[in-house]
Amino acid sequence: MIAVAVLAVVALATIIVFFYLKALIWPQQEKVTAYTTGRIGKSKIPGMPKSDPENGNLSDITAAGSFHEFLLNLHSKYGPVASFWYGSQYYVSLASPKAWKDHIKIFDRPPELFEFLLPLIGPRSIQYINGAEGKERRRTYDPSFSHTSIKNYYSSFQLAVDSMIEKISSLPAGEHIPLTEYMSMLTIKAVSKSTFGDFFKEDGKAVKLLHHYEIVMEVLNQKMADKVESQEKFNNALKEWHDFMLSAVNHRRSNPPKEDDKIFIDILMEYCKTEKELTSDAISYFVAAFHTTAFMMVWSLYYLCQHQEIQEGVHNEILGILGKDGKVDHSNLDQLPYIKRVFNESMRCSVLAPFAARVNYEEDVDVQGYTIPKGTSVIHALGVVLQDVTIWPDPDRFDPDRFLPENVAKRHKLAHSPFGFAGKRICPGYRIAYAEGAVFLASLLQQFKFKLVEGQDIHRKFGFVTLPSDEVWVTVLKRE
Ligand code: HEM
Known part of the structure; x- marks a missing residue:
């Protein structure tokens, strides 16, 4: 699968290039040159000294293997509030729920974080829009993903998984299935139908879209590595x-819905002032929605294959609530807590989204007794906290019961923040991810038992999203 390999490398490359390009591409940002010694505020933030006068800690990041692994090293040595140098830029990283709480109200995101996506999503994408305009966009778009709005999405999710079940059922018994490819197709179809309208009702269009995505990301990867073949x-x-x-937008324009049937694409068309902005945000939401949810599914099924007894436990919960043929919908989603525990633990164990970031351009921010000067890019080390042994004993062990209510009550509220935590800019799609995932997992487990094909050596490849190191092959056995 092209996307798996490509995206992991792209993500690492991103980390390496974005700091270099920042000053060139985002010149409006204030630099924090006044703090180049790392002594800031009242006390000095502990942190890694430069390994090289020009390149700062870049070689340490490369040596660590990924940005997430670098952050693990950084925080284990310097504590939960730690600084480092990316090239000549001074950065601070936060890796504890208490430190995060002090940063919870900050909305702006250092735009260079998503720099590598610039050619794909364009500079007017929500990813890069800060301040009043960014907040207004979120206020406008977020209702499409509210508790109430997603009531209407379940049927689209169900249609997508039903057609996948049909496809799997038509395969010869014991056929091996590439999980990443299947889950990407599933989420791309579900997202397109639920939020982008019936342009995608034929499967062929979703296949084509995924195909284009893979090509774009492959060439983007070559571009990052400065090896563009063409x-x-x-x-x-x-x-x-x-x-x-x-074409999807134009199709919707010529086939407008009734007032009550408006979905995300309709809100976008009403709000966006230019065609460029419209395409930018359409692509941004599309990619953000399908890619992460696909890998939440891949990791969940991977862990359920490794832990057959948990797969059976989830299957029993589904049978008890839905029976053999019942469907997940808005009315019964909350009655399936084991499924939610599996998703939470899979996102934690895989470190699905390892980091987010914020910047306060207006004023200094006090965090746990340190003062972070205005304009400093601050990393939210989400993955470091998800692996913190003091919060999650034996952190690499997959155990959904960590999310039983009595265990959740013992932890800080922010300890599990796979969708980010900073106020009005956390991931807008978290409700969709749980609802969509529950429809998929319940329907798939009602029909099939999943087993890993033997002899695979899968490990986590940490990038901007954590991917399996290789395609994950599973055998799907029909349940009686
Ligand atoms: C398991 C699935 C998902 C995970 C783990 C995930 C994770 C994240 C994280 C960590 C962020 C950064 C938050 C921050 O900066 O504080 C984010 C942002 C975002 N996510 Fe998700 N996400 C998922 C699914 C979705 C879905 C289904 C959508 C569809 C609406 C979506 C749309 C977005 C968008 C548009 C942003 C950027 C928002 C902004 O810039 O204001 N995500 N996501």
């Missing part, structure tokens, strides 16, 4: 992707 291929792939999304 600039023309890159331009063509990008154009194909943009044209495709534009």
